[in-house]
Amino acid sequence: MRLVTGLLLCAAVGLAAIGLFWLLAMPDVSALRTTNPTITALIEARQAQAKEQGRSIGRHWVWVPLSRISPYLRQAVVAAEDASFFSHEGFDWEGLKDAALYDLEKGELKRGGSTITQQLAKNLYLSSERSLFRKAHEALITRSLEQHLSKDRILELYLNVAEWGNGIYGAEAASRHHFMKPARDLSADEAAWLAAMLPAPRRYDPLRKTTALTRRHERILRRMSRVSTRPVTR
Template identity: 45%
Template sequence: MKKNARSGGPGRWLTYLLTCLFAGVVATQVFYFVQIATWQWINPGSTAFMRAERDRLCGLNFWSCGVDRRWVPYNAISRNLKRAIIASEDAGFVNHPGFELDAMLDALEKNRQRGRIVSGGSTITQQLAKNLFLSSEKNYLRKGQELLITWMLEFWLDKQRIFEIYLNSVEWGEGIFGAEAAARHYFKVPASKLGVGQAARLAAALPAPKCFDQKRYCANVRINFRWKAGVIARRMGAAALPDE
């Protein structure tokens, strides 16, 4: 009896494990919060998506292999591309607080009807949160973490800085990340020189960038990129940019 009193039994160990788990979760959030704060002045390095893609492509040969990502400042990216992405991905980007409740509820209903997660209703800020820190796995726990990181991004950074990081981090093909790498890969021009049609095509690629890049990734993709690019090009004139 005395031995059990001192050890506390299984309940004590369960409390200890739950406390450690809670402390780990809190420490992770503090790490994210502080790291995002530094991005007011410092450009982020590699993202979670970049590291996963590098590991997939390179395996143990990471020293002689990598992904193509070339950071360029916001003003060195064509306004055509900025308008195309906002027209395609998040028309209300400059006005919402990082998420749109109606879009998330619509996505929730679509997921309920399909019986699985097929849509997230994500804004540009939410997409950035996922790309920077999370995996491509779809579940509601990850979605909750995405929303928390989205709040952190909107707390510390203005819309132009969020968009700048997004433009330099988003995936555009197999091992291709950011506007500069995408513009040079597909059109042999810098991101600053992208025309309306080129920008619309790159924006159309974002839901399935690997398929846009290589047909072997298109088995489960049902996107008419040419048609979608035409729709985006027609909408670009109404897209509001954060620097306007």
């Protein structure tokens, strides 16, 4: 009996310590209401990888407000990454269930089922490791982002920090790099190509239209008409 009590006490202390660590490690996401990040965990990780490999990597990153990003790109990204973005509170439970069943079947953490808010949490603050600990931390940050920020602000942040090629971050840099035009001038077709890149932005290139990329582009174009984006007046 004493052994069981001791084990339960140790487990409780351990969980409390983990909870305290997470609370202390939680970023102040409320600052993102009015302040744009100057660096992200993803950018730092890419720079560290390049340094380890003995090479340099540029950083092309131009911040623009949501009102200066083509509504087609907003539609395309929501259609491709998180169709229920404007209606959920940070988590797509059906997607998470499907991902969990897949991972359970395969016996490893492979699929994410991540929403745009979850991806933003990971890009801004977390490593790319696949672990339950990291996913739990991501969930806490996701909830905090949804509580403190509007949907438009979350989408604005995501579109400005997403990776779109080697050293290419954000919609403006991506549009100028791949299509030689500002993000506000992207057509529906061009927007769908950029959205199609997002699962593997360092592998895909809209100028090299592989079969897989083309199929994803076509699916996104079909879905875009079913996705509404609210007008932005800033």
